Amino acid sequence: MSGRRVLTLVAPISGIVVPLDQVPDPVFAQRLAGDGVSIDPLSDQVVAPCDAEVRQVHRAGHAVTLDALGLEIVIHVGLDTVQLKGEGFQPLAKAGDRVRAGDPLLRFDADVVARRARSLLTEVVITNMDRVAALRPRSGTVVAGRDVLLEIELAAPAGAPEARSGEAVTTPPIVVASRTGLHARPAAMLAATARRFSSDLRLVKDGREANARSVVSIMALEVGGGDTVTVVARGADAAAAAAAVTETLATDLDATPADGADSAAATRPAAASSAGPAAAHRGAPAAAGVLRGVAASPGVAVGRVFHVRHDDAVVEERGADPEQEQRALDAAIAAAHLQLEALQQRLAVEADADRAAIFGAHQELLEDPEVLERAAAHVRSGASAAHAWRQAYTSQAERLQGLDNALLRGRATDLRDIGRRVMHLLVGGDAPLEVPPESIVVAEDLTPSDTASLDRTRVRGLCTTMGSATSHVAILARGLGIPAVAGVDPRVLDIAPGTRVILDGDRGTLDPSPSAADEARVAERQGADERRQRGELAVAMEPATTRDGHRVEVVANIGAVKEAERVPAVGGEGVGLLRTEFLFMDRRTAPDEDEQTRSYEAIARALGPDRILVIRTLDVGGDKPIPYLSLAAEANPFLGERGVRLTLARPELFRAQVRAILRASAAGKVAMMFPMIATLAEWRAARELVERERLALGVPPIPVGIMVETAAAALIADRFAREADFFSIGTNDLTQYTLAMDRTNPRLAPQVDALHPAVLRLIERTVAGARAHKRWVGVCGALAGDPQAVPVLLGLGVGELSTDIPLVPAVKARVRSLSLAECQATAREALDAGDGAEVRAIVARRHG
Ligand code: PEP
Ligand code: MG
Secondary structure: OOOOOEEEEEOOOOEEEEEHHHOOOHHHHOOOOOEEEEEEEOOOEEEOOOOEEEEEEOOOOOEEEEEEOOEEEEEEEEEOHHHHOOOOEEEOOOOOOEEOOOOEEEEEOHHHHHHHOOEEEEEEEEOOHHHEEEEEEOOOEEOOOOOEEEEEEEOOOOOOOOOOOOOEEEOOOEEOOOOOOOOHHHHHHHHHHHOOOOOEEEEEEOOEEEEOOOHHHHHHOOOOOOOEEEEEEEOOOHHHHHHHHHHHHOOOOOOOOOOOOOHHHHOOOOOOHHHOOHHHOOOOOOOOOOEEOEEEEOOEEEEEEEEOOOOOOOOOOEOOOHHHHHHHHHHHHHHHHHHHHHHHHHHHHOOOHHHHHHHHHHHHHHOOHHHHHHHHHHHHOOEOHHHHHHHHHHHHHHHHHOOOOHHHHHHHHHHHHHHHHHHHHHHOOOOOOOOOOOEEEEEOOOOHHHHHHOOOOOEEEEEEOOOOOOOHHHHHHHHHOOOEEEOOOHHHHHOOOOOEEEEEOOOOEEEOOOOHHHHHHHHHHHHHHHHHHHHHHHOOOOOEEOOOOOEEEEEEEEOOHHHHOOOHHHOOOEEEEEEOHHHHOOOOOOOOHHHHHHHHHHHHHHHOOOOEEEEEOOOOOOOOOOHHHOOOOOOOHHHOOOOHHHHHHOHHHHHHHHHHHHHHHHHOEEEEEEOOOOOHHHHHHHHHHHHHHHHHHOOOOOOEEEEEOOHHHHHOHHHHHOOOOEEEEOHHHHHHHHHOOOOOOOOOHHHOOOOOHHHHHHHHHHHHHHHHOOOEEEEOOHHHHOOOOHHHHHHHOOOEEEEEHHHHHHHHHHHHOOOHHHHHHHHHHHHOOOOHHHHHHHHHHHHO
């Protein structure tokens, strides 16, 4: 034979070819299932890519395995589609069928699947890559049954005997090569190997057996390094499966290049803080040094570390409807996957391979069929999603905990950790937190209700490894006047509880081992801050008028009734932004029209008849977990269905809120605005709904405006100004969209500066558009509370600054120190600057 044999696969579905490593699922991206390509589909029928025999049609109808020339080809439609349990899929072939290239294999309802699954990306992978010498994928757009997708150069036959279909294969005894036995990482790798095959695979040790696809089951078998096991495989690809698992078992799975001698230590879970202070942690560099994050709420604090985790939440035992509960659980698990993915990516960039591997192992646990099936069984028997999940993961964790092997017992911590992550996503912090006095609260993330339920008198500071200066925990911390650091180095999770630390919310740092001199300096700074704040508060009731007589409204951002009560006391002239999403978070169902009406009325009354209350309609989206809204996980949540896009797509939810706002408008000086407006069509659809409901209720009109958070809205502000009553500029979002920098990404946080001249030019443009139609413009993003930004915003013509409650007196004081004419000159210079740092230098030079 002159050359190797080549098998050509045509596209099984029409669409755009996507490299496998761009698939947002580690099983495919890391080629755990095999190698191949993915297609972003433009059709809804899967056809055979070559002449083949159908080996298996997955029970859930979403995947087909073919055999062609001894190659096993899996076509997998969508991500997480197994969870649809067949809904939306129609198999058109069955196991044993012989098909020709182009013959139909399955059809799916793209609408149903797209709505319910994470993605429609369809993978075509070769699972037995040992039979492949080279893969040559095509790129671009392909048409099903016509265009070549992959050329596969076959390797010389392995010569191993192939099992007949359905035959059971039992291997000879295999000595486990991994020195530390089958703990989490080796177990995860073994399960990944097993899952490449359709056969049922069991590991047998001393008469006990484990499902080789299940990480937990493998770990529960307590296989130590050097132990002997056998593999029993049953099914169509039994021989190949047994061979692959044997090979994996015979490989030292601990021997990754990153490992030192102590590979067991390398797999310690990130959150196992009982391990001791950071200094003792894996010899990590700079463990004794200052940990860096992002300044999220101003102030400095000394206190003792208190870790917040979510295993004790009080949850309802019984669920509403099993289907709904399962959907909520699936959504929480999908969201946990995304979080872990993000963490891994970040740690990979930080070259922390060990910790990235731990989160990889967590993802495997999240897919563990035994845990998932147990939870699903509880849900089917009527349990709530949270209760079912907790039962499933704690019982499995207890099983591991009861084992003799200390290393395996440690894996129970991994399972609890991932279990808590999902619990957190399901119920948030429903349980009140018992925080000891003088605490610096440390967590991966905190829900709004965690933050709200904290006893302010005991909490000195907040520190999270997720989030950024404009994430919701930062917003809440500023509202409460608690110093906070977000996006901090995850090693903070390893600091022993009770350790005395300094948290610096101005610099965005946490010092895990401060000296007495450091603490004395903090005390001095706190004293100076307090004296300044007392001075500002003493004159907070005075208006904010510049030295040359220009009056600026200074109002507050709030998220709850309790906060509204604090606004008048700090001199707040109203509320420029009520973030209504906080009323919807951390609960099991949406507040209905009556409940919302009561909340909005209470807020309006707390402000009194003369203070404005601008109520923003619901601003949630793919990035904020509200399980009962069953938000589909999106690859780019900030560019997805969020804000007004979401409420327009859920008219009943939107209608109830709009009616509640209109009904409450009699209780005060109420205005309404919509978040995330990008098009006139969105604005008009929302505005029309308001008008319809207003006429139905028979209430007088109220001002209705938009948030300017997209470049689109800013650039055609003059067009919006013909119809909208006012603009409120959301600089947090406007900045992230203008700079194309995710506002929640701690690595980008230092560069996401809203004083970037590009953002300032959009603000200038917004003001010009508004002026042409005599509309007012406010700023309600975090920029409004930034002392360096105040002169620039005034100079650009912004008339209202809406900021966090504790900052109101300081912003008023800043306004009084300025002259409008000077601010206008500052703004002109700032618009011409090259970046945010240059703008800050200009302000520092001109205004101190
Ligand atoms: C903003 O984007 O600036 C804003 C105020 O809205 P949020 O921070 O709630 O997204
Ligand atoms: Mg916003």
